[in-house]
Amino acid sequence: MKKTLFEKIWDNHIVYPQDKDKQVDSYLLYIDRHLIHEVTSPQAFESLRLNNRKVRRPDLTFATMDHNVPTSDRSLPILDEISSIQISTLNDNCKEFGIKLYDLHSPYQGIVHVIGPELGLTIPGSTIVCGDSHTSTHGAFGAFAFGIGTSEVEHVLATQCLWLKKPKNFAVNFIGRRKNIHAITAKDMVLYLIRKIGIGGGIGSVLEYRGETISELSMEQRMTICNMSIEAGARAGLIAPDEITISYLKGRKYLPQGNKFDQLLDTWKELVTDDDSSFDMAVDINLQELAPQVTWGTNPSMTIDITDTIPYPDEYSQGNENQKMAAIKSLEYMGIEAGIPITSIPVDRVFIGSCTNSRLDDLVEASIVVRGRKVSSKVRAMVVPGSQQVKFAAEKLGIDKIFKEAGFEWRESGCSMCLGMNPDILSPKERCASTSNRNFEGRQGVGGRTHLVSPVMAAAAAIKGHFFDVREWL
Amino acid sequence: MKIFKTITSQAVPLPLVNIDTDQIIPKQFLKLIQKTGFGKFLFYDWRYDSEGNKKDDFVLNNPKYNNRQILLTLDNFGSGSSREHAVWAISDYGFKIIIAPSFADIFYNNCIKNCVLPIILSKPHIQLLFDNEDIMITVDLEKQQITANSITIPFKIDPSSKIYLLEGSDEISKTLKLESEISNYETNHPLYTNISE
Numbered sequence: 001m002k003k004t005l006f007e008k009i010w011d012n013h014i015v016y017p018q019d020k021d022k023q024v025d026s027y028l029l030y031i032d033r034h035l036i037h038e039v040t041s042p043q044a045f046e047s048l049r050l051n052n053r054k055v056r057r058p059d060l061t062f063a064t065m066d067h068n069v070p071t072s073d074r075s076l077p078i079l080d081e082i083s084s085i086q087i088s089t090l091n092d093n094c095k096e097f098g099i100k101l102y103d104l105h106s107p108y109q110g111i112v113h114v115i116g117p118e119l120g121l122t123i124p125g126s127t128i129v130c131g132d133s134h135t136s137t138h139g140a141f142g143a144f145a146f147g148i149g150t151s152e153v154e155h156v157l158a159t160q161c162l163w164l165k166k167p168k169n170f171a172v173n174f175i176g177r178r179k180n181i182h183a184i185t186a187k188d189m190v191l192y193l194i195r196k197i198g199i200g201g202g203i204g205s206v207l208e209y210r211g212e213t214i215s216e217l218s219m220e221q222r223m224t225i226c227n228m229s230i231e232a233g234a235r236a237g238l239i240a241p242d243e244i245t246i247s248y249l250k251g252r253k254y255l256p257q258g259n260k261f262d263q264l265l266d267t268w269k270e271l272v273t274d275d276d277s278s279f280d281m282a283v284d285i286n287l288q289e290l291a292p293q294v295t296w297g298t299n300p301s302m303t304i305d306i307t308d309t310i311p312y313p314d315e316y317s318q319g320n321e322n323q324k325m326a327a328i329k330s331l332e333y334m335g336i337e338a339g340i341p342i343t344s345i346p347v348d349r350v351f352i353g354s355c356t357n358s359r360l361d362d363l364v365e366a367s368i369v370v371r372g373r374k375v376s377s378k379v380r381a382m383v384v385p386g387s388q389q390v391k392f393a394a395e396k397l398g399i400d401k402i403f404k405e406a407g408f409e410w411r412e413s414g415c416s417m418c419l420g421m422n423p424d425i426l427s428p429k430e431r432c433a434s435t436s437n438r439n440f441e442g443r444q445g446v447g448g449r450t451h452l453v454s455p456v457m458a459a460a461a462a463i464k465g466h467f468f469d470v471r472e473w474l
Numbered sequence: 475m476k477i478f479k480t481i482t483s484q485a486v487p488l489p490l491v492n493i494d495t496d497q498i499i500p501k502q503f504l505k506l507i508q509k510t511g512f513g514k515f516l517f518y519d520w521r522y523d524s525e526g527n528k529k530d531d532f533v534l535n536n537p538k539y540n541n542r543q544i545l546l547t548l549d550n551f552g553s554g555s556s557r558e559h560a561v562w563a564i565s566d567y568g569f570k571i572i573i574a575p576s577f578a579d580i581f582y583n584n585c586i587k588n589c590v591l592p593i594i595l596s597k598p599h600i601q602l603l604f605d606n607e608d609i610m611i612t613v614d615l616e617k618q619q620i621t622a623n624s625i626t627i628p629f630k631i632d633p634s635s636k637i638y639l640l641e642g643s644d645e646i647s648k649t650l651k652l653e654s655e656i657s658n659y660e661t662n663h664p665l666y667t668n669i670s671e
């Protein structure tokens with residue numbers, strides 16, 4: 001039978017088909033890797049304790065601290081008392097249940113979705129969960145990876161399995177080629193997709209990204225795309241593994257070597273969608289005319305080309321009253337007027353970071369824009385590498401110096417201003433060009449205004465002091 | 475766990491699309507390490523101004539809507555972050571049911587686990603309820619129907635979620651009974667269920 005990549009992974013992880021007596025439609029699936037962090041795990045551990053349960057496979061469970069952590073000097077104590085409690089709670093829980101933790105002082109600490117692949121925990125054909133919606137990132141390796149809530153975190157800790165209903169197969173076919181591969185990035189591809197299918201467009205499905213351009217992307221760029229699958233409402237994103245995947249993974253810490261690695265390679269060869277298998281849904285996205293994308297509103301589908309003007313609510317909503325209301329509310333929150341060019345909007349802050357765009361590739365590309373230029377005197381700009389490993393690698397290449405000389409702050413790794421749970425936040429009405437994934441109201445700080453862009457576009461905005469078409473420089 | 479019973483209540487109307495979990499419970503409240511007490515932070519930035527005063531124009535601050543157990547809203551409710559804190563806040567505030575044309579996937583699952591019933595209705599039915607916001611609504615999960623005045627609207631729910639809400643079974647105990655299936659699976663898939671270093 002012809003199967004899609006997703007169906008192959010799904011079928012291979014069924015532990016128990018369904019509750020036959022009651023005609024129930026869910027399956028018990030085995031979870032190969034469980035990643036945890038400080039924010040969504042404390043209640044799960046507490047509940048295990050209350051019920052006298054243990055963690056079934058601590059050896060398949062890995063923890064780090066990322067959401068809450070300060071990105072300034074790590075030798076100083078954490079000032080926020082509640083953050084500090086959450087961090088020490090994770091410490092205690094990992095000790096008590098025997099779970100490997102990459103803590104603040106570890107050279108492998110970082111955003112959970114950055115360190116999973118770095119450590120070789122993310123492997124093709126596996127199932128991966130984490131109490132975080134951007135777990136979809138790991139789908140770039142051909143793994144079925146998805147975010148779960150805290151009750152499900154507890155269930156996985158106790159059983160290493162989850163009850164799931166089978167999602168639908170959704171093919172995203174990228175057609176044609178980008179005209180400028182440095183200025184028009186993976187981030188622009190995925191923002192454009194969300195603009196086309198909407199933030200609910202992928203509900204209930206797994207998106208498989210396909211097409212020549214996808215196979216030419218680096219693993220970092222593939223992760224950017226899969227990362228934002230959730231912003232289209234999808235359960236997960238998937239890209240079939242290939243030579244690029246294998247060369248990224250070879251030699252990583254948690255991958256076997258020799259014979260066992262070869263055995264894995266053999267199973268990975270099967271991880272493609274068979275020709276002529278059928279998808280429940282499909283969309284074609286043409287890259288030929290793709291321009292750098294910028295969001296103007298308060299969800300990631302409110303996106304335009306850098307050459308566009310801010311849309312009028314009527315234009316955006318195309319007759320849908322609720323969407324029109326949403327657009328009016330967004331424009332008001334963002335403090336911008338319809339009809340003006342996006343390039344005329346000044347920015348106060350620039351944030352290069354988050355699990356979407358904080359990997360070495362992202363920083364290298366952005367540094368090309370920054371080199372020899374200065375951050376506008378009106379802008380405060382920072383780079384927050386996704387992990388300590390990214391930070392070290394970038395420093396080895398001297399990229400930190402390029403950013404610092406231009407006037408960027410160079411920080412320690414963590415989620416930082418992506419969600420502002422640590423001291424890195426926007427003040428009310430401050431406007432930020434951000435490489436993160438969510439431009440929701442208040443996401444980066446109460447009243448803060450977020451515009452999502454690629455790393456090169458963020459770098460250009462930092463220098464110009466307003467949004468700028470980076471194609472002029474690249 | 476609580477078991478879901480038939481509920482009769484009026485609804486609180488919140489006619490906005492794409493309400494994300496950052497709005498339902500802003501991140502500054504995610505630092506707590508327990509599951510209770512989140513109700514007072516529900517829709518915090520919409521409910522309170524920067525000085526912590528109630529904003530008069532927000533629906534939850536209108537006494538007329540106090541003690542209503544049904545939240546009526548629009549498409550793609552609960553999108554964004556996987557934080558279960560969003561459902562803890564909704565439930566702690568007193569909502570037992572959310573009615574919308576569509577929900578985000580993770581949020582939907584989180585609702586079921588916390589005995590909050592997410593009901594998907596067609597847009598015309600939702601509009602009908604918005605147009606009659608003070609109407610008494612009875613939700614019968616067993617029969618999968620909503621009655622409001624003389625109108626009866628059926629709704630769909632997947633069987634496993636329905637059983638979970640009605641019987642309140644402890645899902646982890648149920649899974650732990652399948653121990654031999656789980657161990658068998660592990661034995662048969664050694665490449666993925668082991669980690670080498």
Ligand code: SF4
Binds near residue numbers: 067132415418436437
């Ligand atoms: S970087 Fe942002 S989106 Fe990614 S895990 Fe951290 S908070 Fe979530």
